[in-house]
Amino acid sequence: MTKAQLVELMAAKSGLTKADSSRALEAFQDVVAESLQKGEKITLTGFGSFSVSKRAAREGRNPRTGLPVKIAARNSVSFKAGSKLKETVNR
Secondary structure: HHHHHHHHHHHHOOOOOHHHHHHHHHHHHHHHHHHHHHHEEEEOOOOOOEEEEEOOOOOEEEEEOOEEEOOOOEEEEEEEHHHHHHHHOOO
């Protein structure tokens, strides 16, 4: 599903205009990104939770040459599905 299709379905379900639905989706994305950037966890009961985990620096290997490569530390975003979402998907 594309963003445009999601906005269209949101508008149909909520009774909002497509423009309002698009702004709501953009706002949701901005709030989630800003919160995760601060290291906060976001929990939407029944739907799931977004969180950030830190990945330590490590050494990997270049598959073509076999030479060691340093992989920098970074933050990784994860999503864990909630019980209601899992139940809905598995019907």
